[in-house]
Amino acid sequence: MDIDESAVRKSGGIFGRRWWCLKALPGRFIDNMVEFAHKVEKLGKDDPRRITHSIKVGLTLSLVSLLYYCRPIYGGFGSSTMSAILTVVVVFEFSVGATLGKGFNRALATFLAGALGFGAHHLATLAGDKGHPAILWFFIFLLAAVASFVRFFPGIKARYDYGVLMFILTFCLVSVSGYQEDEILELAHKRVSTIAIGCLTCVIMSIFVFPVWAGHDLHKLIARNIEKEADFLQGFGELYFGTKGDTDISWLHGYRSVLNSKTAEEAMANFARWEPPHGKFRFGHPWKQYLKISAMTRQCAYRLEALSRSITSEMKEPSEFKMIITLSCMEISVELGKALQEISSAIKNMTYPFTVSTHIVNAKTAAEDLHRALEAITLDNTNILEDVMPAASVTSLLLEIIECTKNIAESVKVLACLAKFKGADLAILPEKQTRRLLRSGNIKPHHAENDSTHALIIEYAPSAMVE
Template sequence: MGLALILLSLLIFLKKPFEDVSRYSVWAILTVVVVFEFSIGATLSKGLNRGLGTLLAGGLALGMGILSQLAGKWEELIITVSIFTVGFCATYAKQYPTMKAYEYGFRVFLITYCYIIVSGYRTGEFVQTAINRFLLIALGATVALGINVCIYPIWAGEDLHNLVAKNFMGVAASLEGVVNNYLNCVEYERVPSKILTYQAADDVVYKGYRSAVESTSTEDSLMGFAVWEPPHGRYKMLRYPWQNYVKVSGALRHCAFMVMAMHGCILSEIQAPPEKRQVFKRELQKVGSEGAKILRDLGNKVKKMEKLGEEDILYEVHEAAEELQQKIDKKSFLLVNSESWEIGNRPRGEGDPQDLLNVDEERHFLEYKSLSEAVLDLRAVKVPKGWGEQAAAEKKPAVPVGVGDENMFRKQISWPAHISFTADAVTKEEESKTYESASSLSLATFTSLLIEFVARLQNLVDSFEELGERAKFKDPLEQAPTTTGGFSNRLSNVLTVKD
């Protein structure tokens, strides 16, 4: 920025015959201040918007200025009406979503038109004012873009690529951390106040998925700048599909919501007993580790710009999820209070004859539902292409005991400590059973969220494959190292083929 300003500030020292350039050099300096950005895409976008807005406004102001001079005594009226009309139309047009990328160009168009009309009316030099302003703005934009490209270039597309790959690693770390913390029965003794207000915190689990959830605006901004950039580096296509990077990140965010909800189970007041968690420990750990492995593999594929291989990347995690579902079916009695089951506990009383006819059918239905015999087959699930399904409801974070940003941990308890389990008090006993049932359901909530995470991975894989096809990622089979070397290597290859 300093170098660009110095180069354009030299214009003020020009003497005859460049007095006009010296007098209007401030427009070149202002252009550098406004246009110069850290990334090349942002600089190019603003530069083109500023140049296009200046050119169109200059041409329109020049024609309107000549028309107003020919009008004679109606000159002031024509100028006033034209300023109102241009200001109204330009401000109205930029409200359309399709014109969002040219919003800065509309502002420059309006400023340039008003400046040329007003200054031209005072000096009577519409043509000279329009030409000087356009040339100096073009000079300032050219200097800013040239320095931005030649001295430490920063590409918005490259930043978007790295951000998406980084989010994969963050969600994978959060998934592993939340599963391990839940199985180790670790909770916050004092929840950091920043987590409660959804601010940046040092917690590893929280920080990983929060970065992926909150990167929407950054990705949209980077994509808006990247589409202006010419082919460069690894992105040699003329119209590179940057929007597919945003789509992949959206699918990843859809999975991160499940990790966020599972973290809410750790922050919740009601916790499952440790002994019940240990029953499903092996299956939960396997699903968590396989899910994190897939996220890391996809993140590395995005970073290296490689397609998926022929093998099914979701096979292992689907197997792990099916094992977890089968374990839940076998141990479903741990997730509910069997004493409260309706089977065998229905009061025998006279009722409506129609109700008596439906007793056997309803009992058969309840018995089938209570046995939980169905086995989940994630390969047979048709994942909808849209994003209309509702995410699972999140647990409300626990209220902090004290204000502070430190993570203080303690072993979880099965239910709030103020509940007294005394056999002589019927009310207390009922409350204890209520909390015991709720604590078991919290374990069912955590496992169901983890299985839902696995189901959502299919959308992520589909989005990645679409990105790989449109961006022409490298095929991993073609990346096999070719035989290179000296005469001895080639001779050994020939002998091997003959054998």
């Protein structure tokens, strides 16, 4: 049938081809609509909060638009309502932190720029009609140049870049409008008022109507990234050393999202600083510590990427060298996976990771066993390039991941103490007691001769121990 249609299309020339294209338009339109509906459905199922956010934006714009029809005794805002509508469009973001950050930037920038614009107009008026344009030109040039240069500072760029842009825009608008109109003060008052109303409406709607907290999303993202690395390590040993078939290797590429999450994590941390206390996240929550954990998690993910290449590149029978190191390497991989799983669970539940040290110690013990096995091995009649080097590379990467896991665990313990996770007090208490005894002189550090080890000698003192 397709051959006949193509033959008829060719025989009909250009008019035949156009006819067939026109005839196929309804079918293509229906297919495109069905595909679009599937995309919309998938987008909503991936994160239902997107639907509620869209509804909140529409509702907020509808409420702010009523200002145009509000006519009190002293007069309404009239066309200045457009400033409030534009404020809602540009300020209302997906998360509470992003909305608060943009709202604060826009409100503060508008207030400062409006005041400075009125002051510049007043000084220009004192210079007379001839000096008026020159004075305004000078102030616009000076403030625009200084504000543009300030945007290059990393701290300003990260948190106040939008506010600086609004400052430049509002100052120029008020100054130039003041040069053309006599009602400069009324213009500045209406602009500041409408923008303040728009920002306040966005903030109220964002916080009290199905709020989306950037801090909570960052918290879950860090835990999820560590969990993906744990899944990789727990399945890597059995897959690489051939003790399990590759029936389900969906975990094999999960770590890749960790490599590309830096921008999202930094944005979430920046937005989270603007958010008020909510849930278990108190005021002054250590959001910067999350970025330190994410940086160490990415360092671990780079090594997992190298391990992943070894799985795809080596698909042959295991060599004698590989069989010797199998048990130790598998134990290292499994213990590191358990440690990362424990860390991820501790972050999710906001508890102190007490048992993670046990898994790291087990991994180090397996590494020592591996070291002893390597010392006893003989490489006679062994192809070093093909048999030894790939397995040795995997062994080296696993040893590096031990240190990465240790660093992640230490950073999470610091986070638990700073954020006061459940059980963190029990971990801090022994350290505080030790420091107190050191200050009182009841604990004396002892250095053994010709040895780098340290010991603490506790001298019994009832007065010091009773509290």
